[in-house]
Amino acid sequence: MPESKVATMRDAVEQLVRDGDTVAIEGFTHLICFAAGHEIIRQRRRDLTLCRMTPDVIYDQMIGAGVAKKLVFSWLGNPGVGSLHAVRRRVENADPEPLEIEEYSHFGMVCRYMAGAANLPFFPIRSYYESDIPKANPRIVPIESPYGDEEVYAVPPLNPDVTIVAAQRADTNGNAQIWGLLGCQKEAAFAAKRVIVVAEEIVDESVVRADPNRTVIPGLIVDAIVEEPFSCHPSYAQGYYDRDNAFYIAWEQTSKEPELLEAWLKEWVYDLESHADYVEKMGKARWESLRPAVAMSGEVNYGEYA
Amino acid sequence: MSASENGGGSGPGNGLGWSKSEMMIVASARQLARERVCFVGIGLPNIVCNLAQRTVAPQLDLVYEAGVFGAQPKRLPLSIGDPTLVSGSTAVTSMFELFAFYLQAGLVDVGFLGAAQIDRFGNINTTVIGDYGKPKVRLPGSGGACEIAINARKVFVIMRQGQRSFVDKLHFRTSPGHSGDPAHDAKRGWWGTGPTSVVTDLGQYRFDEETGEMTLTHLHPGVTLGEVRENMGWDPRVAGDLGETPPPTDEELRLIREELDPDRIHSK
Numbered sequence: 086m087p088e089s090k091v092a093t094m095r096d097a098v099e100q101l102v103r104d105g106d107t108v109a110i111e112g113f114t115h116l117i118c119f120a121a122g123h124e125i126i127r128q129r130r131r132d133l134t135l136c137r138m139t140p141d142v143i144y145d146q147m148i149g150a151g152v153a154k155k156l157v158f159s160w161l162g163n164p165g166v167g168s169l170h171a172v173r174r175r176v177e178n179a180d181p182e183p184l185e186i187e188e189y190s191h192f193g194m195v196c197r198y199m200a201g202a203a204n205l206p207f208f209p210i211r212s213y214y215e216s217d218i219p220k221a222n223p224r225i226v227p228i229e230s231p232y233g234d235e236e237v238y239a240v241p242p243l244n245p246d247v248t249i250v251a252a253q254r255a256d257t258n259g260n261a262q263i264w265g266l267l268g269c270q271k272e273a274a275f276a277a278k279r280v281i282v283v284a285e286e287i288v289d290e291s292v293v294r295a296d297p298n299r300t301v302i303p304g305l306i307v308d309a310i311v312e313e314p315f316s317c318h319p320s321y322a323q324g325y326y327d328r329d330n331a332f333y334i335a336w337e338q339t340s341k342e343p344e345l346l347e348a349w350l351k352e353w354v355y356d357l358e359s360h361a362d363y364v365e366k367m368g369k370a371r372w373e374s375l376r377p378a379v380a381m382s383g384e385v386n387y388g389e390y391a
Numbered sequence: 392m393s394a395s396e397n398g399g400g401s402g403p404g405n406g407l408g409w410s411k412s413e414m415m416i417v418a419s420a421r422q423l424a425r426e427r428v429c430f431v432g433i434g435l436p437n438i439v440c441n442l443a444q445r446t447v448a449p450q451l452d453l454v455y456e457a458g459v460f461g462a463q464p465k466r467l468p469l470s471i472g473d474p475t476l477v478s479g480s481t482a483v484t485s486m487f488e489l490f491a492f493y494l495q496a497g498l499v500d501v502g503f504l505g506a507a508q509i510d511r512f513g514n515i516n517t518t519v520i521g522d523y524g525k526p527k528v529r530l531p532g533s534g535g536a537c538e539i540a541i542n543a544r545k546v547f548v549i550m551r552q553g554q555r556s557f558v559d560k561l562h563f564r565t566s567p568g569h570s571g572d573p574a575h576d577a578k579r580g581w582w583g584t585g586p587t588s589v590v591t592d593l594g595q596y597r598f599d600e601e602t603g604e605m606t607l608t609h610l611h612p613g614v615t616l617g618e619v620r621e622n623m624g625w626d627p628r629v630a631g632d633l634g635e636t637p638p639p640t641d642e643e644l645r646l647i648r649e650e651l652d653p654d655r656i657h658s659k
Contacts, residue, residue, distance in 0.1 A: 113457050113458070113472055113486060114457055114470055114471065114472020114473070115457070115472055115474070138486075139534075158532070159532060159533060159534060160531050160532055160533065160534035160535075161529065161530075161531045162531040164470040164471065164472065165433060165434070165469050165470035165471075172529075173528075173529045176526065176529045177525075177526055177527070177528070177529050188518075188532055188533075189533075190532075190533035190535060190536070190537040190538055191456060191486070191490065191533070191534050191535040191538070192490040192491075192494075192495070192535065192537075192538045195486045195487050195490060196487070199487055210495070210538070211495050211538070211541060211542060211581065212537050212538040212541055212542075213537060214541055214567060214579065214581065215564070215567035215570070215579075216533075216537050216564055216565060216566060216567055217518070217523075217563050217564040217565065218518075218533060218537060218565065221518075221523050221563075235580070264483075265477045265483065266457045266458050266459070266472055266474075266476075266477060266483065267458055267483065267484070267485045267486070268457070268458065268485075268486055269485065269486050269487065271485065272485075272487065321474055323474050323477060327474060328469055328470070328473065328474070330469045333470075377474070380478055
């Protein structure tokens with residue numbers, strides 16, 4: 086019987102995220118674990134290298150709070166809304182301090198995690214031809230195919246010290262099931278030295294075993310499993326709650342003014358002890374407004390082969 | 392409600408009953424009439440593809456880089472990772488599968504791109520205004536645009552035009568277009584051939600087969616050639632049979648205003 090890896094967010098971050106670490110909180114629009122980002126801010130981690138395909142509002146908050154020295158990414162924005170102004174202040178004006186950046190395309194970032202997860206020295210892709218991106222990032226390198234005269238570009242493996250991914254459900258050993266957009270959570274988790282899974286709910290192992298095709302991350306690679314409802318707000322968890330678009334739109338203004346950003350962090354992160362406090366402070370009406378109508382999947386027959 | 396009655400949608404002083412952005416969205420959507428697999432980008436392309444699916448192209452398989460094939464969104468997706476893209480879609484894939492098996496392997500007929508800057512050969516900048524190391528404006532970067540430009544069979548561009556966006560020289564080439572040397576382009580060995588069309592708020596462009604240079608083929612109603620010239624950083628090639636874009640229909644405008652962009656975020 087595998088041991089329980091259940092932890093509080095506070096303990097998981099305290100024990101597994103260290104100053105100077107390379108950290109990936111993945112999730113493409115879907116299942117972005119804001120609660121983990123907030124806990125990292127609250128514990129005042131410093132000098133992190135933050136990796137994400139789309140830094141999104143979560144990294145704007147973390148970078149605005151001063152936890153990071155470097156950002157590795159492929160698309161920098163507030164999706165569907167606007168800019169990440171805290172990040173831009175640091176990149177454009179070194180305000181309040183410089184932020185080192187390392188930039189890829191989406192496919193390049195996905196394949197960096199892929200190489201990291203598969204223990205490969207690089208991953209070859211057909212991208213970057215006649216683009217200036219490799220000039221801006223010399224780690225993207227053209228290579229000749231060993232089997233012909235074709236040229237492809239190599240991207241280096243990405244092996245985060247810690248990957249944090251959210252999932253709809255997991256058992257106490259960290260076997261995590263995800264449905265809806267899968268992003269590159271699986272690749273980012275397998276590539277990492279340490280993995281934290283944050284689940285909307287912890288379920289019995291029998292629930293996982295009844296539907297093994299839905300298991301994206303096995304407990305084998307998971308160090309801590311945290312049960313944290315609404316951990317992805319203002320992003321979403323398919324079937325649990327919708328994206329809070331009003332929050333993303335409001336962030337455009339908050340992020341533009343350093344004072345507003347600081348006040349937001351104080352009110353919603355530093356002055357709260359945990360994500361449960363955040364959920365309570367946000368209020369029942371907000372959560373009710375984000376709850377989708379039910380659309381169950383069809384059932385499949387796995388068969389009993391005794 | 393006819394287009395002319397709905398004054399709310401017209402641009403200032405335009406007097407046509409629709410806005411320039413609406414004309415741009417409509418003209419762009421019509422180009423998808425005979426296409427099958429379309430890779431949808433964030434922002435304007437999102438509205439264009441959803442309009443096309445409801446009008447000229449019900450056969451469209453919408454592909455979203457977030458990892459969805461065959462999306463049939465019931466509301467306009469708030470972002471390209473909206474949960475409405477998943478419910479009722481044909482397939483959900485990992486992002487690796489989406490980019491490797493669908494895009495890189497050549498299954499995508501049309502990729503849609505927007506741009507902060509474009510040059511006469513359809514090269515695109517979405518990375519920085521100014522110097523890369525000390526940018527005046529830091530833009531989002533490539534996202535999937537670089538590999539879409541290279542691996543989609545056709546690339547449609549949609550963007551508003553002006554002196555700062557249609558430039559003689561890009562500040563950064565994020566996504567490659569035509570090189571200006573067709574012999575070179577023919578030997579590149581990618582699926583993509585550089586952008587095939589550009590639709591702006593003023594008109595429509597194709598790319599000349601011999602030179603790979605952007606060529607104005609249609610003016611939108613009410614737009615003059617002088618206006619087009621004032622809003623770009625080079626003197627454009629103009630097709631000998633320069634046409635006028637047919638105006639938006641009442642149904643196209645109704646779909647944009649009532650269903651796809653009721654808050655007028657993209658179409659005012």
